Structure formats: C-alpha cells, structure tokens
Amino acid sequence: MQHATPRRAPSKVYSSATAALADLTSGIRLMSGGFGLCGIPENSIDALATMPIDNLTVISNNVGNSGRGLAKLLQRRQIRHAICTYVGGNPDLEQQILQGEITVELVPQGTFSERIRAAGLGIRAFYTPTGVGTVVAEGKEVRMFDKPCVLELPLEADVAIIKAQRGDTYGNVWFQEAARNFSPLMAMAARTTIVEVEELVPLGAIPAEDVHLPGIFVQRIYQGSHYRNEIEILKVQGITP
Amino acid sequence: MQHATPRRAPSKVYSSATAALADLTSGIRLMSGGFGLCGIPENSIDALATMPIDNLTVISNNVGNSGRGLAKLLQRRQIRHAICTYVGGNPDLEQQILQGEITVELVPQGTFSERIRAAGLGIRAFYTPTGVGTVVAEGKEVRMFDKPCVLELPLEADVAIIKAQRGDTYGNVWFQEAARNFSPLMAMAARTTIVEVEELVPLGAIPAEDVHLPGIFVQRIYQGSHYRNEIEILKVQGITP
Amino acid sequence: MMTPWNKEEMLSHIIDMFHPGCSVNLGIGLPTAILDVLDQRQRLLPDEEPLDIFIQSENGVLGVAGRPTPDTASATLINAGKETISIRAGASFFDSALSFGMIRGGHIDFCILGGMEVDADGSLANWIVPGQKITGMGGAMDLVHGARHVVVVMTHFTKSGDAKLKARCTLPLTGMHCVHTVVTDMGIFVPGDGRFRIKQLAPGVTLADLNIPIDLLVRED
Amino acid sequence: MMTPWNKEEMLSHIIDMFHPGCSVNLGIGLPTAILDVLDQRQRLLPDEEPLDIFIQSENGVLGVAGRPTPDTASATLINAGKETISIRAGASFFDSALSFGMIRGGHIDFCILGGMEVDADGSLANWIVPGQKITGMGGAMDLVHGARHVVVVMTHFTKSGDAKLKARCTLPLTGMHCVHTVVTDMGIFVPGDGRFRIKQLAPGVTLADLNIPIDLLVRED
Numbered sequence: 001m002q003h004a005t006p007r008r009a010p011s012k013v014y015s016s017a018t019a020a021l022a023d024l025t026s027g028i029r030l031m032s033g034g035f036g037l038c039g040i041p042e043n044s045i046d047a048l049a050t051m052p053i054d055n056l057t058v059i060s061n062n063v064g065n066s067g068r069g070l071a072k073l074l075q076r077r078q079i080r081h082a083i084c085t086y087v088g089g090n091p092d093l094e095q096q097i098l099q100g101e102i103t104v105e106l107v108p109q110g111t112f113s114e115r116i117r118a119a120g121l122g123i124r125a126f127y128t129p130t131g132v133g134t135v136v137a138e139g140k141e142v143r144m145f146d147k148p149c150v151l152e153l154p155l156e157a158d159v160a161i162i163k164a165q166r167g168d169t170y171g172n173v174w175f176q177e178a179a180r181n182f183s184p185l186m187a188m189a190a191r192t193t194i195v196e197v198e199e200l201v202p203l204g205a206i207p208a209e210d211v212h213l214p215g216i217f218v219q220r221i222y223q224g225s226h227y228r229n230e231i232e233i234l235k236v237q238g239i240t241p
Numbered sequence: 242m243q244h245a246t247p248r249r250a251p252s253k254v255y256s257s258a259t260a261a262l263a264d265l266t267s268g269i270r271l272m273s274g275g276f277g278l279c280g281i282p283e284n285s286i287d288a289l290a291t292m293p294i295d296n297l298t299v300i301s302n303n304v305g306n307s308g309r310g311l312a313k314l315l316q317r318r319q320i321r322h323a324i325c326t327y328v329g330g331n332p333d334l335e336q337q338i339l340q341g342e343i344t345v346e347l348v349p350q351g352t353f354s355e356r357i358r359a360a361g362l363g364i365r366a367f368y369t370p371t372g373v374g375t376v377v378a379e380g381k382e383v384r385m386f387d388k389p390c391v392l393e394l395p396l397e398a399d400v401a402i403i404k405a406q407r408g409d410t411y412g413n414v415w416f417q418e419a420a421r422n423f424s425p426l427m428a429m430a431a432r433t434t435i436v437e438v439e440e441l442v443p444l445g446a447i448p449a450e451d452v453h454l455p456g457i458f459v460q461r462i463y464q465g466s467h468y469r470n471e472i473e474i475l476k477v478q479g480i481t482p
Numbered sequence: 483m484m485t486p487w488n489k490e491e492m493l494s495h496i497i498d499m500f501h502p503g504c505s506v507n508l509g510i511g512l513p514t515a516i517l518d519v520l521d522q523r524q525r526l527l528p529d530e531e532p533l534d535i536f537i538q539s540e541n542g543v544l545g546v547a548g549r550p551t552p553d554t555a556s557a558t559l560i561n562a563g564k565e566t567i568s569i570r571a572g573a574s575f576f577d578s579a580l581s582f583g584m585i586r587g588g589h590i591d592f593c594i595l596g597g598m599e600v601d602a603d604g605s606l607a608n609w610i611v612p613g614q615k616i617t618g619m620g621g622a623m624d625l626v627h628g629a630r631h632v633v634v635v636m637t638h639f640t641k642s643g644d645a646k647l648k649a650r651c652t653l654p655l656t657g658m659h660c661v662h663t664v665v666t667d668m669g670i671f672v673p674g675d676g677r678f679r680i681k682q683l684a685p686g687v688t689l690a691d692l693n694i695p696i697d698l699l700v701r702e703d
Numbered sequence: 704m705m706t707p708w709n710k711e712e713m714l715s716h717i718i719d720m721f722h723p724g725c726s727v728n729l730g731i732g733l734p735t736a737i738l739d740v741l742d743q744r745q746r747l748l749p750d751e752e753p754l755d756i757f758i759q760s761e762n763g764v765l766g767v768a769g770r771p772t773p774d775t776a777s778a779t780l781i782n783a784g785k786e787t788i789s790i791r792a793g794a795s796f797f798d799s800a801l802s803f804g805m806i807r808g809g810h811i812d813f814c815i816l817g818g819m820e821v822d823a824d825g826s827l828a829n830w831i832v833p834g835q836k837i838t839g840m841g842g843a844m845d846l847v848h849g850a851r852h853v854v855v856v857m858t859h860f861t862k863s864g865d866a867k868l869k870a871r872c873t874l875p876l877t878g879m880h881c882v883h884t885v886v887t888d889m890g891i892f893v894p895g896d897g898r899f900r901i902k903q904l905a906p907g908v909t910l911a912d913l914n915i916p917i918d919l920l921v922r923e924d
Contacts, residue, residue, distance in 0.1 A: 276762045276763075276781070276783075276785070276799075277781065277785035278778070278785070279762070279778060279779055279781050279785070280779060302799075306785070325839065326839055326840065326841050326842070327838060327839035327840075327841040328837060328838060328839045329836075329838030329839060330838075335836065338837070347837075347839045347840060349840050349841075349842070349843075349844035349845050350761065350799070350803065350840075350841050350842035350845055351761075351799075351803030351804075351806065351807055351842060351844075351845030351846075352844075352845065353799075354798075354799035354800040354802070354803050355800055355803065355804075357800075358800040369807065369848075370807070370848040370849075371807070371844050371845045371848050371878075372844050373878075373879055374826070374876050374878070374879030374880075375844060375875065375876045375877065375878065375879075376875055377840075377844060388848075406779075416796075417779045418764075418777060418779040418780045418796055419760070419762055419763050419764050419779055419780055419781055419796055420779040421763055421796060421797065421798050422762050422763050422798065422799050423798070423799050424798075425798050426798055426799065426800055453798075470778035470779070471778060472776060472777075472778045472781075472787055473781070473785040473786075474781075474784065474785050474786040474787070475773075475776055475786075475787055476770050476771075476786040476787050476788075477770050477771060477772055477773050477776060477787070478742065478769060478770045478771070478772055479770075
C-alpha cells in the first residue's frame with residue numbers, strides 16, 4: 001500500500017503587490033472591490049498602473065473617483081471595457097466614454113451584486129424584478145411571478161483584486177466597517193483572487209465564526225503598505241441641510 | 242410644521258418561549274433552524290409541543306432525530322406536511338409516512354438552502370444543476386446553460402423559530418461554531434422570525450462587523466433556558482475505521 | 483397666497499411617516515439630508531428621546547446615525563453617497579448581495595429617493611436625461627423594488643415650470659409601478675391607477691397651482 | 704490469487720489523490736472514515752508533517768480536523784453525518800447557502816461519496832432503493848454537481864454478486880454524468896462516454912473478476 005508523502009500546501013502569501021500580480025496579462029476580465037474609494041485595493045491598483053498590460057475589462061462598482069483608485073488605470077488607457085453601476089464623479093471616465101476610448105455597461109447595483117454572487121456560487125441564472133420596464137430589461141427574458149422579473153446571468157472574472165483589514169495565511173479575511181461591500185462576492189466569482197491586507201495575521205488568528213470570506217476563495221494574499229484610505233466626502237456634525 | 246413625537250421602538254424582547262409563540266395558530270408554515278440536533282430551537286419546540294395547534298407545514302432540514310427536536314411535534318401529531326432534505330434516523334417520521342399521517346417533500350439540501358435564501362432576499366427563481374435527470378427535476382423546467390439546470394422557486398414561511406448563542410435586543414444574532422446552518426436564511430424567509438438565545442446581550446454588544454444575522458430579519462427574541470445541546474453521535478479520538 | 487414647503491419641511495413630512503423601530507433607506511442627495519434634519523432636531527431638543535429607527539445604506543450598513551465628528555470620521559464608514567457617517571448601537575455591516583437582498587426581499591420599511599418624474603401609475607424616472615451626462619443608475623433601480631413604502635421627494639416643478647407629476651413619464655424609467663408616495667414642495671401625493679390622490683397640500687396651495695391635468699387628481703386631504 | 708483492497712486501502716488510494724492545500728468534502732459513511740485514516744496515520748507517524756488539506760462539511764464548516772477528545776467534543780461542532788469533530792487552524796464557519804454555493808461554484812477540489820451504482824456515463828445512484836426505506840437525498844445531489852473531482856467509493860459487488868459498475872444505472876439517479884472516479888475494493892475506474900477506463904486494479908485482480916461486460920472496459924493501468 002502506497003502512502004502519499006504528507007506535505008505542506010504551497011504558500012498563498014506573496015511578498016508584495018508586484019509579486020502577487022506578476023503574471024497578469026492584457027485583455028483579462030478584472031474585478032476590483034470597493035465602493036467609491038472605500039475598501040479599494042490600493043496597492044494592487046498602483047502595481048497594475050506600472051505594468052505593461054492593457055485592454056482590460058474591469059468589473060467594479062465605480063471605475064475610480066476623482067482621478068483616484070481605478071482612474072489611474074483609465075489615465076494610462078489600460079481599460080477598454082467597464083461593467084459598473086455608477087460612473088458619476090469620474091471625469092477621466094466621462095472623457096474616455098465621449099471619445100469612444102472605452103465602452104461601459106451599466107448594471108443596477110443589486111443585480112450587479114447578485115450576478116457576481118451567482119457566478120461565484122454556481123447559480124446559472126436568476127429572476128429579479130429590478131429593471132423591468134427600463135433599458136436594463138431590453139433584450140432580456142421577462143417572466144411573470146408576483147411581479148414581472150428579468151432573467152439575469154452570472155458575472156465572472158479571471159482575476160479579482162480586493163482589500164481587507166485583516167487576513168491570514170490561508171486567505172481567511174475580515175473586513176472593517178463598510179469596506180466589505182462587493183469584495184467577498186468578487187473573491188468567489190474570480191478564478192484567481194488576490195487579496196491585500198493591512199494586517200497579515202497567523203493562520204487561525206481570525207475567530208472561525210467571524211471569518212467574512214473563507215480562504216478557499218482566495219488564491220494569493222499579501223500585506224500591503226502605505227495605505228491612504230482616503231475619505232471621498234467628509235461630512236461632519238453641525239452642517240444643516 | 243408638525244413634528245412626530247420621537248418615540249422608542251416597541252420592544253422585540255419577550256419573556257419566554259410561551260410569550261413569544263402565543264399567537265401562533267394551526268395550519269401555518271413553520272421553519273425551524275438546525276442541522277440534526279445542532280442548533281435547534283429547543284425552547285420554542287418545547288413550547289409548541291404544549292400548544293393546541295396542529296396541521297403544521299414544517300420546513301426544516303430534518304424533522305427531528307431519534308425522538309428529539311421536532312420529533313416531539315410528530316409524536317403529538319401536530320405536523321401534517323414536511324419539507325426537508327433528510328428523514329433518516331427518525332422512527333417517528335418513518336412511521337407516520339407509512340401510515341399516511343404526514344406527507345413529505347424531499348428537497349436537495351443545497352437547493353433547499355438557496356430556495357430559502359431566495360425567498361428571504363427577493364429572488365423570484367433560479368437555475369441550478371442540482372437534480373437534473375433525477376426525480377427532483379420531474380415537472381420542472383430544465384434549461385441548458387454550461388450544463389442542464391432546473392428552475393427552482395423560493396421557499397418561504399409564516400414563522401421561523403431559530404436558536405443562537407447570542408442576540409441583542411434589536412435581534413442582531415451571533416451563532417456558535419456550526420450551529421448557524423439554515424438559521425439565518427430562515428430568519429430572512431419568514432414573515433415572523435422568533436429567535437431564542439442562550440445569552441441576551443445589550444443592544445450593540447455584538448461587534449457590528451461580526452453580526453451573523455442583522456436584527457432587521459428578527460421580529461421577536463427571548464432568552465431561553467435549560468439548554469440540553471445534545472450530541473447526536475459522539476465520536477472521539479482513537480477509534481479506527 | 484400659497485407657501486410651498488422648503489426642503490426641511492418636505493423632509494419633515496417624510497420623517498413624520500416613520501414609525502418607531504422602522505427601517506429606512508435614504509437615497510443619495512436630498513433624501514440623505516434627512517440625517518441632518520434628525521441631527522438638527524436632536525440638537526434643538528436635546529432632552530427629547532431620539533426617533534428610534536434603523537437607517538440602511540445599501541453599501542452594507544444597517545444603523546446609520548448622524549454625522550461623525552472630525553475625529554471619528556472613518557474612510558471605511560460611509561453611506562451610499564460616499565459621505566462619512568456614524569453608526570448607532572445595534573448597527574451591523576454586511577456585503578452588497580445581502581444588502582440588496584434586504585431591500586429586494588421586502589425587509590426595508592421606507593425607501594426615500596429623489597425624482598425627476600413620477601407618473602400617475604407610480605412609475606419613476608430619476609436616473610438619466612437623454613443627451614445629458616450619464617452617471618449610472620447605481621442602486622436606484624433595485625431600491626424601488628422591494629421596500630414596503632417607496633417615497634419620492636422632489637421639487638414640484640421643473641425649471642421651465644412643468645409639473646414633475648405626469649400622466650406618463652417621458653424620461654427613461656428607473657422603475658415601473660413602484661412609487662407609493664410623492665412629496666413635493668406643493669404637497670403629498672399617492673400615485674396609482676392613472677391618478678394622483680392628494681393626501682395633503684402645502685399652505686394655500688390650490689389644485690390649479692399644481693399644474694397637473696385636473697382629471698389626474700383626486701382630493702383626499 | 705486476487706487480494707481485493709480493504710476499506711482502509713480503498714480510502715488510502717483516495718487520500719493519495721489529494722494534493723497539499725486541496726479542499727475535500729467527505730460524504731456520510733465510508734468517506735467520512737477518511738478522517739479516521741488520517742488520524743491513524745498521524746498517530747503511527749507522529750513526526751511526519753500532516754497532510755495540509757481543508758476538509759469541508761456541508762453543514763457549514765471548512766477545516767474539519769480529526770476527532771475531538773471526550774473533553775473537547777461540542778454539540779455545535781459536528782459534521783454532516785452529525786458526528787462530533789474538531790477543527791484545524793484556519794477553519795471557518797458559515798451558513799448552508801454559502802456552504803453549498805462553495806460546492807456548486809466549483810471551489811471544492813474533491814468530493815468523496817458512497818455509491819450504490821455508477822454507470823459508464825458517470826451517472827450515480829446512491830440515495831434510494833425503490834420499495835426500501837426512504838432516508839432523503841440530503842446534500843448528495845448538490846455535492847455531485849460542482850466539485851472539481853467527484854470520487855465515488857463503494858464495494859465492487861452487491862450482496863448478490865452483481866457489479867455496481869453498470870452500463871446504465873438501474874436505481875433512481877442522484878446525478879447525471881457527474882462522477883469522475885470510482886474506487887472499489889477491486890480497482891480504480893474512470894467512467895465516461897460509455898466506458899470505464901481502468902486506472903488501477905487491486906493485487907491479482909483480472910478483468911474477468913470485475914463482472915463488468917468487457918466492452919465497457921478500457922485498460923489504462
């Protein structure tokens with residue numbers, strides 16, 4: 001009787017963004033977590049902006065804001081197609097749309113989230129009331145349930161770049177406050193998920209009940225640095241409407 | 242200009258299972274959390290077993306096990322129809338099926354979970370590969386995606402009874418270890434969700450990031466007592482196959 | 483002499499709809515200013531118990547409270563308008579699929595949105611004007627399907643003086659047959675079945691002031 | 704003289720398929736005994752580094768480890784067979800929708816199930832025998848759709864001596880065209896396209912011993 005030699009799993013831990021993203025190529029479908037500038041993968045975006053790759057299809061709620069985040073890739077003309085929910089407050093994107101340098105596919109945000117989840121969790125299609133009677137439903141099957149619903153398909157990617165506060169060496173991840181948003185869903189929907197964390201912690205340091213994203217969905221992880229964590233719109237007490 | 246008088250929300254906290262379940266009536270669709278005996282709502286089941294209600298449709302992974310859990314309701318002939326995934330190890334149920342006292346609808350466990358989630362989260366139907374070519378697909382639409390898939394519909398309930406380790410006065414809930422299973426999904430899918438907890442904690446005592454079930458899905462909560470937390474099959478180290 | 487409501491009065495009428503314990507989603511722009519009105523009331527009436535509600539923000543927060551202080555503002559604690567917020571005791575965070583499921587699944591009591599047009603069948607247009615800059619629908623198309631009570635708040639008239647309450651929307655729709663209540667500076671209206679039922683009018687406002695075809699109007703106030 | 708494999712040998716052949724870092728779901732019954740085989744190896748070879756894998760249990764656990772001690776056994780820490788388990792460092796807990804999504808979405812490398820029949824097109828029957836006691840399919844129908852590698856482990860022959868590897872399943876199916884590998888006490892087989900490719904045979908086993916029509920068999924060992 002033969003026994004496999006027990007061995008340790010290959011490490012998922014990379015030394016830097018550059019190392020973790022080294023094999024990314026032009027033309028891939030890339031998901032990027034974050035809502036506005038909240039929870040965006042800053043280090044991975046910065047690394048991409050130094051790499052000779054373009055023709056990207058980017059799937060992200062916003063494609064950067066006010067020259068920041070993914071707008072860095074826009075400025076370097078690395079994105080050819082964007083699937084997103086909101087393009088306001090993004091002059092780089094507006095300009096490239098007008099100049100025909102980029103095509104944009106707008107998806108309602110709830111449908112966007114659910115399509116990404118469906119891709120990650122093996123649901124082949126679902127019916128939702130969102131978008132019936134609007135441009136979103138054009139060309140799609142509409143079926144009557146308690147109300148008319150549109151058939152929506154999964155939204156998957158080759159690579160997802162996401163950011164979290166904490167992650168362990170298996171890729172178990174914990175997000176701070178509202179920085180979670182689309183990130184765990186995108187991790188599920190991409191073939192290769194690259195997570196950057198502010199704190200890389202030992203295996204098992206995140207309580208098993210409170211893992212927000214199990215490491216099975218994560219292929220690579222690295223501890224990032226120099227996080228700016230920019231506040232997009234600062235509103236504080238005492239300003240009346 | 243008139244102002245509404247600011248007021249406190251009506252409390253969701255009940256003093257006991259009896260108080261929390263007092264208005265339940267015969268004939269309702271009742272979801273019950275738990276996997277086997279793990280994470281079952283012991284106090285709510287015990288209360289139901291003293292109430293003069295019957296003709297229940299029960300939606301639960303198992304309908305009790307070995308005379309325990311929901312089997313108490315079986316023994317009192319309170320259940321007329323069961324929607325579940327596994328009926329093994331449940332002599333009460335087997336007997337009542339054979340005697341035609343109860344009808345049972347078997348659903349694959351992943352489809353069961355996803356149908357309950359769909360009901361809770363407003364997805365009107367979804368396509369899954371599970372069950373194609375089996376008795377589960379009979380009479381259902383099958384459509385080809387990357388592989389053939391069955392169209393499945395939401396599974397909802399009037400009332401859900403679930404149990405958790407910890408909950409606060411708004412109904413935010415935290416589950417211990419593997420006791421989570423179907424419970425958060427059922428809380429979403431029922432019009433009235435009644436949670437029993439081992440520890441009722443002050444509002445906000447569960448860290449906001451680590452709430453497993455937001456209180457918006459919970460209508461009633463009480464601190465239970467005398468938990469048995471029975472181990473169904475004890476397996477310990479040193480027993481070889 | 484008519485006295486249309488100002489913005490704070492319009493928002494106060496919406497706040498008056500809220501029951502203690504209810505859940506509310508506040509759309510970007512004017513609806514979000516409800517936060518500030520609630521803040522302001524609290525400052526003016528510090529001894530009064532605050533209205534005990536749970537405000538949801540679709541980026542994954544339930545339990546949004548007032549604005550933070552400059553010291554407590556956090557880059558990871560924002561609302562769907564990307565503005566810094568604070569949270570109340572009992573708040574929770576979750577991912578976007580659960581957040582929109584909470585909306586789509588009918589668990590939110592009130593969803594408050596801005597509008598460009600609402601028609602007499604309760605359809606809403608508020609996301610795009612053909613030929614003008616595109617911003618994207620964000621969560622608006624999802625928000626109008628699911629909340630138990632969808633409230634649109636907007637000024638009554640366009641800059642050219644047309645009423646935004648119409649027999650039929652002329653702009654591309656955000657959602658069909660989805661609006662329960664419209665609050666404008668002129669009054670409160672319930673659309674449906676080809677009519678606007680008038681629940682309340684601002685002081686001194688007459689039917690003629692509304693600039694809505696009279697056969698679309700039903701008085702109930 | 705043929706020497707069919709015993710249960711531990713069958714399970715060891717499955718363990719040999721696992722690569723370090725892989726994820727594995729163990730079905731109820733014989734597959735779950737893989738836990739015990741791993742435990743036993745660890746006790747026999749305490750200095751050897753344990754195989755670094757993540758075992759998933761569809762009731763919502765990733766990172767199942769060996770059995771607990773009588774002191775550490777917990778009513779809330781069980782596998783899908785409702786048996787007490789322990790967890791390894793890096794484990795996580797989640798709800799059943801995510802658990803089955805993890806399976807359905809193709810994130811589990813190996814799913815090991817028991818079987819009653821597997822046919823030459825890779826269809827599996829393992830949940831019901833008409834006329835006998837019904838237990839329910841539990842998660843079996845979901846498990847066979849999604850895992851990257853679906854392995855069925857079963858004795859080769861029924862009590863009456865028929866092979867459980869058939870041209871076509873006669874029992875009601877658990878899943879169509881879903882099995883990648885079958886491990887029996889007689890050998891290891893890869894079904895598909897109307898054939899069983901033979902990857903390995905137990906010591907001394909000949910094709911004639913298999914009791915499978917010869918035109919269904921392709922030698923590859």
